[in-house]
């Protein structure tokens with residue numbers, strides 16, 4: 001049965017899509033079967049895997065509205081063991097359209113349940129908001145991975161997100177857990193970075209992941225080539241850090257780390 005992880009933070013540009021693309025690729029290389037679900041109308045996850053949006057038959061939008069199943073919508077990528085349920089700008093209207101639909105918070109969950117047995121990991125990339133799309137991802141997941149950019153206002157947004165997770169836990173998904181807070185675009189030369197990291201570790205002990213993702217230019221270049229960084233530049237710091245994240249997550253779930261020397 002797949003472990004379902006939602007990658008969420010209502011702030012934009014903190015590394016959610018980058019994390020899903022690269023964590024998925026690293027898990028796939030370790031012989032895990034991975035499904036990524038793009039739940040952001042920007043479709044950065046979809047394009048990050050080099051999937052052309054023009055040629056798509058159906059997308060996550062059709063899945064959420066119950067017109068297509070995930071099995072019908074998922075497309076294989078060129079990268080080992082990774083498939084994607086893509087998103088296009090169609091999804092921008094979904095928040096409004098879902099309001100009038102039964103079970104509007106559980107649409108993603110219902111869809112994910114039908115394929116949970118077929119994968120080891122299902123990673124959901126959330127939009128930069130606490131909208132119905134994010135609520136759907138939180139209801140569908142076992143755990144939330146929270147990328148956090150080490151900047152001044154990081155903590156403010158984090159408290160709000162943790163409160164949303166608490167509400168979803170209370171109302172819809174009692175088993176939801178926090179997979180971990182992941183520091184992204186980490187720059188150890190900046191004093192502010194250490195300040196933010198210490199503050200977050202103080203407020204959320206045991207919730208911060210050991211792996212830290214450095215600011216790395218290869219990570220920002222890879223999407224324009226439609227490739228995860230471990231395929232674009234395997235020896236880069238960005239690549240190493242996402243492989244380390246995959247190992248940490250596998251260890252956390254006590255899955256054997258196959259393929260690792």
Ligand SMILES: Nc1ncnc2c1ncn2[C@@H]1O[C@H](COP(=O)(O)OP(=O)(O)O)[C@@H](O)[C@H]1O
Nearest residue numbers: 012013014015016017018185214215216219220
């Ligand atoms: N560790 C990193 N180092 C350098 N650039 C990064 C890193 N992580 C993300 N980026 C870049 O920052 C931008 C925002 O990242 P993205 O993953 O799209 O954020 P989100 O999905 O949270 O909006 C993108 O241009 C991405 O390539």
Ligand SMILES: [Mg+2]
Nearest residue numbers: 016017040044
């Ligand atoms: Mg994104």
